[in-house]
Amino acid sequence: MTTIEPGWYPDPADPATQRYWDGGAWIGKPVPADAEPPAEPEPVEPEPEPLPTSYGDTATPDAAVQSLPMDQRYGEGPPPRVIQRVPGATQPPDTVPIRSLGVTVGWITQRDVSRILGGRVLAHPGQRFVARIVDVLCMLALNAVVNGYFIYQMMQTFWPYFLEAAAASDPADVEVPQRLSDQLWVVLLIALGLWFAYEVPATLNTGQTLGKRLMGIKVVSLAPVNLGWGRLLLRWAYAALPLICFPFGAVLWILDGIWCIRDRPFRQCLHDKSPGTAVVEVGSETADPDKEPSR
Numbered sequence: 001m002t003t004i005e006p007g008w009y010p011d012p013a014d015p016a017t018q019r020y021w022d023g024g025a026w027i028g029k030p031v032p033a034d035a036e037p038p039a040e041p042e043p044v045e046p047e048p049e050p051l052p053t054s055y056g057d058t059a060t061p062d063a064a065v066q067s068l069p070m071d072q073r074y075g076e077g078p079p080p081r082v083i084q085r086v087p088g089a090t091q092p093p094d095t096v097p098i099r100s101l102g103v104t105v106g107w108i109t110q111r112d113v114s115r116i117l118g119g120r121v122l123a124h125p126g127q128r129f130v131a132r133i134v135d136v137l138c139m140l141a142l143n144a145v146v147n148g149y150f151i152y153q154m155m156q157t158f159w160p161y162f163l164e165a166a167a168a169s170d171p172a173d174v175e176v177p178q179r180l181s182d183q184l185w186v187v188l189l190i191a192l193g194l195w196f197a198y199e200v201p202a203t204l205n206t207g208q209t210l211g212k213r214l215m216g217i218k219v220v221s222l223a224p225v226n227l228g229w230g231r232l233l234l235r236w237a238y239a240a241l242p243l244i245c246f247p248f249g250a251v252l253w254i255l256d257g258i259w260c261i262r263d264r265p266f267r268q269c270l271h272d273k274s275p276g277t278a279v280v281e282v283g284s285e286t287a288d289p290d291k292e293p294s295r
Contacts, residue, residue: 008037080112096265113265116222120280122267123217125260128279132257134211139195147190154183188244195240200232208282216283222266222276231275238271 004021010033011019017030020041028041083092084106091097095107143151157180165171202209204227207218219235221227239256242249256270263269266278 080108080116083107099262099264108265117266117278117280120220123215123279123281125258125267127215127217127281128260128269129257131209131211131215131217134214135199135209138210139191139198142194142198143191146194147187150183150187150190154180154187157183192240192244196236200229200236203227203232203235204229212279216281217279218282219277220280222278227275227277231277235271235275235277238274239269 004023006021006023008018008031009021011017011026011030014030016033018033018035018037019026019030020028020037027044029044031037082098083089083095085104091107092109094111095109096113097104098106098108157177161174161177161180165174168174199209203219206213207220207227212218219227221231239253242252242256245252260267260269260272260279266272268278272278
């Protein structure tokens, strides 16, 4: 081929086109085989350079970056992204760790944290604790009114069994009344229904239960989408359903409530993790509403 004069010839890789041979290599863009070629071939546009895959950390592979959906409420620039921790990776500069079950699973930049929060201030764990106490007191009052009759019926069955078991040499020999188990499930299901009716619709409408309203805090979405019934049902279920396994579920419920004390970077409880929610101070909402995350 080195003896062939420069000019336009059929492309060996694609006979339907012709390309320019400069005497040593094929150059320029191909043109259709039946077209009149120009005097000089058009240069081939260079391929775009790949985007950087880390924040100056060569140990972070491109698979370690997970992007959130584009949304103008995050402001200009690329969407916030999470750098997942992989073997051999070190924490990039100007980032904060993301922890799950006490283990660092990735990092996110301080700037992206601020963009996701949209100018809001995260609620203090003490505010959440007091708000939860108020909500529990409200739930006890609701159960006394709505569930009181069924609790009374259950206690009438339980008390004779308790006295008999206390007087027996071996309490295990005293058979638990089947009726007591049925009444317990009725009371428990009514209590869960009241909890759902008290918390989920109020959180969907305003982000606040009565306790959160008194403490000046509210539930918000960390993603640029509104909270819906599905996400709030998931959030409520993580907090409520462990109590069905009482008393063991109560340990998980307490662990869930105190998780936000050490969680970073959004001070989430365990029931905030899957639905992607956080609790912020209502008085901190001074940012542009068009650039704030939705509820």
